[in-house]
Amino acid sequence: MEGLKNNLLVHPENEKRCMAVKRAEELKHRIEDYLEAVKHIPTGFKLEEQYQLRKRQILSFFGATEADWQNWRWQMRNRISDVRKLRRLMPLTDEEAGHIEFVSKKFRWAVSPYYLSLMQPDNPRCPVRMQGIPSIWEIRDSWGKEDPMAEEYTSPAPRITRRYADRLIINVTNQCAMFCRHCQRRRNIGEVDRPAPVEDVKAAIDYIRANPEVRDVLITGGDPLTLSDEWLDWILTELDSIEHVEIKRIGSRVPVTMPQRITPELCRMLEKHHPIYVNTHFNHPMEVTREALKATRRLAKAGIPLGNQAVLLKGVNNDPHVMKKLNHELLKIHVRPYYIFHAKPVKGTTHFVPTIQEGLEIMENLRGYTSGLAVPWYIINAPGGAGKTPLLPQYLLSVEKEHVMIRTWEGKVFRCYNGGYVARDSEQLAVDYTIHEHEAVF
Known part of the structure; x- marks a missing residue:
């Protein structure tokens, strides 16, 4: 019975499965940082309850209905583009309000009621707010061009x-x-x-x-x-x-x-x-x-x-x-x-x-x-x-007549056959390729 157990342990299929399990563990380890970070990344689906609360507040301010909210022409007519109105819908310090007023003298701004509802009112670094509400940095820009794309x-x-x-x-x-x-x-x-x-x-x-x-x-x-x-x-x-x-x-x-x-x-x-x-x-x-x-x-x-x-x-x-x-x-x-x-x-x-x-x-x-x-x-x-x-990270490291050196997404380096050249008989090239694809450098 012990002999049978030992035979099973060294069976090729068992060895392959062990290698696959080990590889799967390596892959899981590579994504651990993302799985931890993503717990703290806000998404629209996670914030649905907050959005609905903000939506009700904005509708109340405008004296509007759900039918109005779903009407895109109502959304266009009621874009917020005045800092006094914005202050009634979002808490702003006097300094923030002053900056918006100052920027608006040079650069137009407007935000739809819907997009305003996605903003975190108490977070000046909210990524949605940063895209929609003017910043004093717009005026302090000293090197931008009007038409960099000509x-x-x-x-x-x-x-x-x-x-x-x-x-x-x-x-x-x-x-x-x-x-x-x-x-x-x-x-x-x-x-x-x-x-x-x-x-x-x-x-x-x-x-x-x-x-x-x-x-x-x-x-x-x-x-x-x-x-x-x-x-x-x-x-x-x-x-x-x-x-x-x-x-x-x-x-x-x-x-x-x-x-x-x-x-x-x-x-x-x-x-x-x-x-x-x-x-x-x-x-x-x-x-x-x-x-x-x-x-x-x-x-x-x-x-x-x-x-x-x-x-x-x-x-x-x-x-x-x-x-x-x-x-x-x-x-x-x-x-x-x-x-x-x-x-x-x-x-x-x-x-x-x-x-x-x-x-x-x-x-x-x-x-x-x-x-x-x-x-x-x-x-x-x-x-x-x-x-x-x-623009891409550098994956092709070097090119030779018969081979190229590549870097994989994991940072491993392989020497691979460059198929455009026939320098040896096909059987020898197949052997070379099999050997070199496992020449990893860590």
């Missing part, structure tokens, strides 16, 4: 921005549900909401029609979903009539700042214009709420793929655990993490700009540590409108 020099026709060969942007409005404090186009906001003139939009569409290499059109602003269904329908119909336009995209933050805009009527209209995509802009797990889920689910049911373009913002999400949790929450509401943009040095926003090393550290803590669906591209926009440039 959009004014990449506009061959009214309302067009073109940086690439086969795609371009139409800017259809300066209007937003909320004017984000990190906005890259704050120079265009002005003091009055102004959709693009019909003549400008027609000129932009004529330009697209005259350039057959343009296959992809991004409709942006401001926020295009603050326009009426009818006007959006007309723009999309015109683009549909251009044979070489293969896809349309809409860039919108309303699923984050005013999800009530995603109505059944809007979704039915968008559904007529497939293939169409929506890229939105969640920056923190607190923004992923049940209201946002209702909006994204409607879009998903209409067959519209959703991607997220987060901006890496100092004090908001420049933390590997926060960004990972954001991406996990997004996948739960049908939104695929697409880009993490390094914040641009726009005048009045540079207090949000983190280091590129922080962005690379976040990518190091995503690749391999979570599912590929939760790993977006980390992008820096080259100065002067030279285009998006992806």
